[in-house]
Amino acid sequence: ASMVTVTCITGSVVLLPYLSIVTWAIVCHRRYMTSVTASAQHLRMFRFLFFQFQPHAYYFGGFVSARGLLVCFVPVVAKNPAVQIISICAVLHLFQIASRCVRPWRSFLADFVDGILSILILLVLLCAAMSSKFEDADILIGWVGALLFLLFFGFALSAVCFGFYRRFRPAPYYERFICHHKADAAAQARYLQMLFIQKTGQGCFIDSDHLTHLDMLFDTVRCKIGSLIVYLTSDTMKRPWCAGEITITFMTHKRAIVIETPSFVPPTEEEMEVDKVHLYLANLEVKLHEYGIANPDMANAFRWLISEPNKVVMNRELIGRPIFNEMVDNVLNKHYNGNMLKALSTSRTVGRTSAKRLSAGTVMISTCPGDDEAVASAAILVHMTQEAVLEFCKAGILVLADLDDTPGKDVYKAVCSARAVVIMLSAGSLESPVQLQIIMDVMSVADEVEVIPMITSSFRFPTKQFLEEEFGRGLSGDSDVDEMRIRLTGLFKRIAVTWATASSLQVLIAQAADFTRRIPRNWKGKDSASTTATASRPRLSVMPSNVSRTSSWAKSVDLEIGSDEGADEGSEFMEEETSI
DSSP: OHHHHHHHHHIIIIIHHHHHHHHHHHHHHHHHHHOTTOOHHHHHHTHHHHTTBOGGGTTHHHHHHHHHHHHHHHHHHOOSHHHHHHHHHHHHHHHHHHHHHHOOBSSHHHHHHHHHHHHHHHHHHHHHHHHOOOTTOHHHHHHHHHHHHHHHHHHHHHHHHHHHHHHHSOSSOEEEEEEOOHHHHHHHHHHHHHHHHHHHOOOEEOGGGOOSOGGGHHHHHHHSEEEEEEEEOTTGGGSHHHHHHHHHHHHTTOOEEEEEOTTOOOOOTTTTSTTTGGGGSSOTTSOGGGGTOOHHHHHHHHHHHHTOSOEEEOOTTSOSTHHHHHHHHHHHHHHTTTOHHHHHHTOOOOOOOOOEESOTTOEEEEOOTTOHHHHHHHHHHHHHHHHHHHTTOTTOEEEGGGOOSOOHHHHHHHHHTOSEEEEEEOTTGGGOHHHHHHHHHHHHTTTTSEEEEEEETTOOOOOHHIIIIITTTTBOTTOOHHHHHHHHHHHHTSOOEEEOTTSOHHHHHHHHHHHHHHSOSSOOOOOHHHHHHHHTSOOOOOOBTTSOTTSHHHHHHOOOTTOOTTHHHHHTOEEOOOOO
């Protein structure tokens, strides 16, 4: 009775206040760390709790304190030596499991030492148990042993049942998995993912959103997808991860649909020979045999994929975003055996947007025409920001790559009267006369129109040597290359927005919000006379010397400023956002 009294008094006077302070410190720590006015005194006072652990495991100091208290109180509460040993072992094992899952210490050495010390303590307890004579403890040990056996059997059975359940009802489950080469088609794959989700409401996987455990990609392909969408560009089949995904699909469910782009060149029969197929891969450092993928399986998978009847070919007769919309529709038609009604029956309700004129007040996006990756980058930007932009810009967003046979005179007028012009800089921007013309146009009115450069991952800033020696080659003899250099340099001096389409969705959301903040809210616009006056200024012409002014390229850009032919048709151009 006296021991119980002493224990209660000690717990009330010492233990309870200590636990209360520790609990309060842990609960308030995250608020202190995220606050700009965090108290330095608070951090110093509780340094012993937090600073020896990693940020994600800031709470583990409370666990360590609880472990020490429990180990100390076991001999006080339990009188039987057998109960004491079993209880201390249980406490140490539970906390060792928690430490193994969280890895809380700031250094690997600390994690290692903590584990070794726990094991040594358990071995000491085991030696004490073997050398002790427990009196009147046979019944207790029997009951405890039976209970532990039941726990073991129940846990093992639960794990097996859960494994079977996850095998036949995998989660998360994706209806489609887009296999692609990130360097060539990161933006295209992301935009296809957005369109699939928009049109069907079903999950679609791309690895950019799951970069933490790349070795789990093969397990996802094996049992967590409905079908594999292989987006074939020049190097897709040469990438080890893509080759592995194709092979795993061939070895398991063989549900695949191929989208073939013009840049794809299939491997030859010699390259697909069993003893040479691994040499076809671009990165030999990734050993696919470590994941159970052998050369014969890879060779057979490549032959199966090339002869796959479910193939969709990119339609080069279209331009801009309609290319990707048609590809998605064709994939869904093949997926549902030509019955799109089944796909539409599960689709989300997507409202049809109003048509937009090539007129004043739009947010215009210029890309390198013919560059599918740049067009997809612009399409992603529109998809992610259109709703927010329409709240303050009723004219909406216009992607110039979607325009077909619209006179350049009207485009120039629209640039002069735009709310903002986005220059999507990609690998071919400085070699594209079409985009160079837009850059020259918008920089001539940069004091009146907000110019927003967006840098994609494929763009490389030009060197001084390139600007002085190589820039301007192939342009018309009357092009003022010096003035073009000045305007291009002015564009590069502006604060750019990074558009990393190969990054995760969270990164893109943050960058899209940054772009939206750059668009002027209080835009009053110009009257018709002012716009006409601005557009009538001398226009810096960009014209390749090997292209005639009657070619389709010249018609789409319309560099003959004095010609108004087709202006009425261009001004009536209507663009409709693709929707269901």
